[in-house]
Amino acid sequence: MTAPDRKPTERIRSRPRRLSPRDRLTLTLMAGVPTVLTVGFVWLPALLSVVLSFSSWPGIGGIDTIHWIGLQNYRTIFTIYPQFTPAVEHNLLWLAVFFCLPAPFGLFLAVQLDKQIRFSRLYQNVLFLPVVLSLALIGFMTELIFSPTQGLINNLTGHAGQHGMIDWLGDPKLNIWAVLVMACWRQTGYIMIMYLAGLKSVDPAMKEAAALDGANQWQTFRHVVWPALRSINVVVLVITVIESLRAFDIVYVVNKGTNGLQLLSVLVTDNIIGEASRIGFGSALATILLLISMVFIVPYLITVFRKDQRG
Amino acid sequence: MAQPSAENRQSTSAAPDTFTQPFTRRSLLRGALMATGAIAVPSFLTACSSSSGGSGDPKTVTLGSNAAIPEPKGAYQTLFTQVQQSTGLTVNVNWVDHNTFQQNITTYLQGNPQDVFSWFAGERMQFFAAQGLLSNVDDVWAKIGANYTDAMKAQSKGADGHYYFVPFDYYPWAVYYSKSLWASKGYTAPTTWDDFIALAKKMKGDGLIPMAFTDKDGWPAMGTFDYLNMRINGYDFHIDLMRNGTKWNTPQVKAVFDQWRELIPYYSPGFLGLTWQEGAQQLLNKQAGMMVLGLDQIGTIFTGAQADDLGFFAFPEINPSYGQDAVEAPIDGFMMSRSPKNKSGAQTVLSYLGTAAAQQTWLGSNPADIATAAGVDTSKYTAPQAASVQLIQGAKHLSQFMDRDTRPDFADPVMLPAIQQFLNSPDGAAGILSNIDKQAKTIWAANG
Numbered sequence: 162m163t164a165p166d167r168k169p170t171e172r173i174r175s176r177p178r179r180l181s182p183r184d185r186l187t188l189t190l191m192a193g194v195p196t197v198l199t200v201g202f203v204w205l206p207a208l209l210s211v212v213l214s215f216s217s218w219p220g221i222g223g224i225d226t227i228h229w230i231g232l233q234n235y236r237t238i239f240t241i242y243p244q245f246t247p248a249v250e251h252n253l254l255w256l257a258v259f260f261c262l263p264a265p266f267g268l269f270l271a272v273q274l275d276k277q278i279r280f281s282r283l284y285q286n287v288l289f290l291p292v293v294l295s296l297a298l299i300g301f302m303t304e305l306i307f308s309p310t311q312g313l314i315n316n317l318t319g320h321a322g323q324h325g326m327i328d329w330l331g332d333p334k335l336n337i338w339a340v341l342v343m344a345c346w347r348q349t350g351y352i353m354i355m356y357l358a359g360l361k362s363v364d365p366a367m368k369e370a371a372a373l374d375g376a377n378q379w380q381t382f383r384h385v386v387w388p389a390l391r392s393i394n395v396v397v398l399v400i401t402v403i404e405s406l407r408a409f410d411i412v413y414v415v416n417k418g419t420n421g422l423q424l425l426s427v428l429v430t431d432n433i434i435g436e437a438s439r440i441g442f443g444s445a446l447a448t449i450l451l452l453i454s455m456v457f458i459v460p461y462l463i464t465v466f467r468k469d470q471r472g
Numbered sequence: 473m474a475q476p477s478a479e480n481r482q483s484t485s486a487a488p489d490t491f492t493q494p495f496t497r498r499s500l501l502r503g504a505l506m507a508t509g510a511i512a513v514p515s516f517l518t519a520c521s522s523s524s525g526g527s528g529d530p531k532t533v534t535l536g537s538n539a540a541i542p543e544p545k546g547a548y549q550t551l552f553t554q555v556q557q558s559t560g561l562t563v564n565v566n567w568v569d570h571n572t573f574q575q576n577i578t579t580y581l582q583g584n585p586q587d588v589f590s591w592f593a594g595e596r597m598q599f600f601a602a603q604g605l606l607s608n609v610d611d612v613w614a615k616i617g618a619n620y621t622d623a624m625k626a627q628s629k630g631a632d633g634h635y636y637f638v639p640f641d642y643y644p645w646a647v648y649y650s651k652s653l654w655a656s657k658g659y660t661a662p663t664t665w666d667d668f669i670a671l672a673k674k675m676k677g678d679g680l681i682p683m684a685f686t687d688k689d690g691w692p693a694m695g696t697f698d699y700l701n702m703r704i705n706g707y708d709f710h711i712d713l714m715r716n717g718t719k720w721n722t723p724q725v726k727a728v729f730d731q732w733r734e735l736i737p738y739y740s741p742g743f744l745g746l747t748w749q750e751g752a753q754q755l756l757n758k759q760a761g762m763m764v765l766g767l768d769q770i771g772t773i774f775t776g777a778q779a780d781d782l783g784f785f786a787f788p789e790i791n792p793s794y795g796q797d798a799v800e801a802p803i804d805g806f807m808m809s810r811s812p813k814n815k816s817g818a819q820t821v822l823s824y825l826g827t828a829a830a831q832q833t834w835l836g837s838n839p840a841d842i843a844t845a846a847g848v849d850t851s852k853y854t855a856p857q858a859a860s861v862q863l864i865q866g867a868k869h870l871s872q873f874m875d876r877d878t879r880p881d882f883a884d885p886v887m888l889p890a891i892q893q894f895l896n897s898p899d900g901a902a903g904i905l906s907n908i909d910k911q912a913k914t915i916w917a918a919n920g
Contacts, residue, residue, distance in 0.1 A: 217918040219881065220578050221603045230918070241910040244889055309742040310750055323681060323741050323759075331688060331745025333896060416688050420744055420892040436577050436880035437599060439915070 207451065214445035220438035227441075234445035245446075248423040251337060252453070255344070255424070256405040263345045264401055267352025272382065274353070275360040289354055291347040299343050300414025304330070307339045333421025340411055340422060348404060352397055359393030360386065395461070402457040406450070425450045532562045533817040535806075536580070536589035538573035543772075547837040554833050559820050581605040587812035588821060590640075593627040593803035594872035595715060597637045599880060600807075601630035607808040608634035612819050616826035619845040623870050627803055638806045638826045639844035641834070643767040644860050645695045645800035645873075646784040653758045654783065661785035663796070665703075665731075668788040672738040675761040682738035684760035686751035687895060690888040694874035695800060696735075696764050697891060699787040700728045702798040706791070707869035710798070714877040717916045721909035729894060729901040731790065736898055744895060749773070766802065766873075767860055771840025779839060780855040786863060799867035802876055803844060879915065886911045 180188070214234055218227040238245050270288060274281050291299070306313045307329035314329065315321040329339045363386055371381040409426040412418045418427030429450060432443030535552075539545050545567060552563040566586055573580070573590075580589075581600065591597060600606055613635040617625070620639065628637040649659075657678060662668040672682035687693045701710045705724045713719050740751060740760065752773040754760035763770070764787065774782040786796045806825055812818045824830050828847035835843055839854045842861055850858060864870070875883035890908050894901055 219603070221582065221605065228918070233914070233918075237911075237914050241907055241914070243893065243904075243907055308750075309745045326741045328742035328745045331742050333744075336745070417690065419690055419889045420688075420896065423889075431885050432881075434575055435884060436574055436596070438578060439881050439885065439918075441918075 210444040211448050211451070213441055214448045216441040216444075218440045220433075220440045230441070234442050235449075237442065238445055238449070244423050244428055247421070248425045248428050249453075251423055252406060252408070252425050254337065255341065255408050256402065258341050258345065259348055259401045259405045263348035263352050264397055267349045267397075268356045270349070270353045271356035271360055272386075274357060285354075285357070289350045292350040292354065294347065296344070296347070296408075296410035297414050299347055300411040303340060303343045303411060303415055306343075307336075330415060331420070336415070336421045340415060344408065344411055348401075351400070351404075355393055355397055355400070356390065359390045363389045395465075399458075399461060402454075406454055406457075425453070530814060530817060531560070532564050533588060533814050533821045534564045534566065534586035535821070536566050536568065536573070536586035538568055538570045538590045540567040540569045544838060547834045550837070551830060551834045554830065555821060555824055558829075559824055561817050561821055563821060578605075581809060585809040587814055587818040588806050588808055590804065591637070591807045592872070592876050593637055593639060593805060594876035595878055596872070596876040596880060597628075597807065598630050601632070601634075601636040605810055606630075606636045607810055607812065607815070608636055609638060609808055609819070609822055610635050612638060612822045612826065615823045616845070619826060619828060619847065621846070623867075624803070624844055627870065627872070628805075636807055638822045639803045640805040640825055640831060641838075641841040642801050642803040642844055642864075643771070643841045644863050645699070645764065645766045645802075646786055646860075646863060647762050647764050647788075648755065648767075648770045648782060648784045649762045650755060650758055651781050651783040653761070659761070661783075662788050663785075665788050665790045669734060669738075672735075672761070676738060680758075681740050681754055681760040682762065683735065683740070684751040684754040684763035685735075685739035685743045686746035686748050687744050687892060688747050690884075690892060691875060692748045692751075692765065693891045693895065694883075694887065695766065696732065697728065698800050698871055698874055698877075699764065700731055700790070701725070702800075702869075702871060703787060703790040703794060703796070704728055704731060706794045707798040707871065710871060711877065714874065717878070717882060717912035720912050721906050725905060726901065729898075729905070732894075733898045733901070736895065744892065766800075767842075767856060768802075768840050771856065774856075775839075782856045784856065784859065784863075797868040799864055799870055800873060801864050801867070801870045802873045803870075804841075805844070882912060882915050886915070 213227075215229060215231055216227045217230050217233070270284075274285055274288075278284075294302075304312070307315075309315055309326050309328045309330060310321055312321070312329065315327055318327075320327045328335065330336050367385050367389075368381055371385045376384070407426060408424055409418075409430070412422040412424055413427060413430075416422055418424055418431070425446065429443050429447045432439045432446060537545075537548060539548055548565070552565065555561060555563050564586075577591075577600070582605065591600075597606075601608075608630070613625075613628070616638070620628075624639050625635075628635050628639055630636045654660075657675075659671060659674070662671050675682040685692075685696075698710065701713065704727055705713075709719075709724060713725065719725065740746060740754060743751070748765065748769055751760070751763055752765065752770055755763050755770070756773050756778065767784075770782065771779075786799070789795050806822055808815075808818050808822060826845060828843060828845045831843035831845055832848050832852070835841065835848070836852070839857055842848075842853070842857050842864070850861065853861070871877055874887060878887075886908060890904050894904050
């Protein structure tokens with residue numbers, strides 16, 4: 162809404178231009194509709210879930226059938242719900258693995274592909290391909306590859322027989338890793354494409370200048386490219402957190418998220434969706450998941466808003 | 473949660489229905505909308521109903537079916553054509569995937585359900601009857617009562633003594649084996665626990681997997697638990713445990729897990745990573761000696777020429793005072809929704825479905841189940857079907873299945889992972905049981 166020419170700034174300041182009714186309507190619609198949608202479909206349900214987490218309700222009948230039981234659901238979750246601890250551990254493991262493997266490896270691949278090597282396009286496509294697949298589909302692929310009797314790996318390595326079988330999907334110490342391998346396979350391509358986009362925006366002149374100054378490849382990367390990737394790093398960080406907290410499909414396809422593949426998102430689903438739902442209990446789990454995401458998201462938003470103010 | 477329904481035939485194809493799983497936010501949203509009283513949000517079940525427009529055409533009855541996959545669907549279509557010829561009523565069917573139907577049942581029944589819909593007997597039926605989501609079908613039973621045994625009648629009543637369910641087909645759980653394999657090895661069916669273990673030991677010596685066992689899906693192990701509990705503690709104890717959930721942390725239940733521990737060394741290697749289909753294949757390929765499963769499942773693997781090679785024996789006796797008097801026999805059937813648009817038509821259709829003629833029509837193309845009504849021409853049964861009738865008719869008590877005999881919010885969320893945990897670390901049974909006990913108490917106390 163800035164005026165096209167700079168001169169009349171004073172005039173505008175002294176006598177602010179009135180918005181025409183049409184402008185106002187446009188503005189109201191543009192800001193209002195998304196606000197209503199966000200509040201109605203994101204915030205209100207989220208808040209109501211928090212409210213419901215203090216209740217016990219089978220999801221049948223009206224509001225009058227809801228029993229309010231205070232913190233009982235939370236007490237149950239933290240004391241006698243055996244699935245909870247492994248679910249939190251697995252979510253954190255997922256997060257740690259996503260930080261340690263696909264993020265740096267994606268960056269590595271992006272830097273290599275950015276060097277204009279031969280068949281670069283082909284490599285890009287190959288590495289990006291898994292990102293196109295849904296995680297549910299990757300879940301089915303996990304079964305094809307890791308199934309103990311019929312899977313690819315055990316049959317290739319001769320571990321599919323009765324003796325010396327490696328139980329990739331049934332052993333709770335192994336199956337989380339089998340699933341993580343597949344999840345990382347997809348995530349790496351995703352991160353790679355992010356970094357590749359970032360690298361394309363680095364001015365080649367800067368790299369040339371660095372080369373002229375006698376910097377080697379590593380020095381160029383460390384002092385020229387990496388600082389320029391700052392904003393992408395933030396995006397990658399956020400994506401990594403989001404992807405690990407919302408992990409769900411792949412484990413649900415493999416074994417419905419039981420026996421070593423528990424995740425918070427699965428526990429919420431288990432309790433809320435089904436023949437008789439434990440709406441209150443599931444909401445309490447969802448609230449915990451919300452709080453955990455807040456731990457990651459709030460600091461991020463604070464940084465972003467601070468930057469905006471400075472800018 | 474997920475599909476521990478013993479009868480999910482379509483799970484042959486991994487689990488395509490998982491795509492329909494709503495994610496966290498959607499669940500939150502659903503909970504929230506319900507809380508605000510907007511309960512009439514049409515679930516996608518009703519949304520895809522072909523009948524949502526019609527309000528009470530007297531010549532049409534709407535029916536929600538969980539049999540969307542080709543095999544039972546084809547058989548049902550033949551049946552519904554028959555219904556039209558016999559009663560003059562058109563059955564307008566909404567076909568839904570089995571697991572999806574189960575998962576959405578509460579939303580479905582509170583939304584805009586069809587007049588008649590497929591469901592299961594036992595606590596699973598009583599639970600919804602008690603919530604006031606069904607119409608009683610006493611009028612229907614006045615007509616079909618003579619077709620059913622007292623055991624069937626008992627399984628069709630709600631806690632208030634009214635009938636809510638019309639049984640259609642059922643099948644037993646037993647220990648299945650390949651007759652030709654057994655004949656070549658000279659095995660004979662055991663009746664006691666000691667013989668059972670001795671046979672397993674012998675099979676192991678012969679290089680077989682003694683017992684095909686799989687529990688990646690979670691529910692197949694429930695059948696073994698049910699049998700062990702009924703053999704050790706008796707039917708009454710079992711049903712009381714399932715219905716009231718008060719006795720989990722007792723020496724009786726501990727004994728069940730102790731007995732179970734003896735079997736684990738004879739199970740398929742890597743059983744927690746296998747689906748029941750993979751286990752059934754081990755039986756079919758003569759790699760495994762026997763398997764505790766339902767006819768409804770194993771009957772879909774032993775088909776065609778192999779159908780008559782399928783043999784079984786009743787789960788062996790453990791405690792002589794109970795012998796082999798109980799049989800696990802899940803019953804599938806039909807119920808009527810709370811306010812059907814065409815009530816008299818629905819009653820007519822239900823009365824017809826409760827006859828031997830209707831069930832015979834359907835069984836013609838479905839040899840993995842048996843009819844619930846008396847008067848079916850048994851000469852058309854396959855050998856395993858005929859033997860199943862014998863087994864069930866000789867039983868003093870019929871149980872349903874763990875996820876049909878106990879509360880739906882207990883079976884899947886609590887028992888399924890607990891049993892998997894036990895199978896993973898059989899020595900931790902005491903801790904697992906005390907935990908089940910605590911969870912059961914909060915669940916039964918929570919929803920009054």
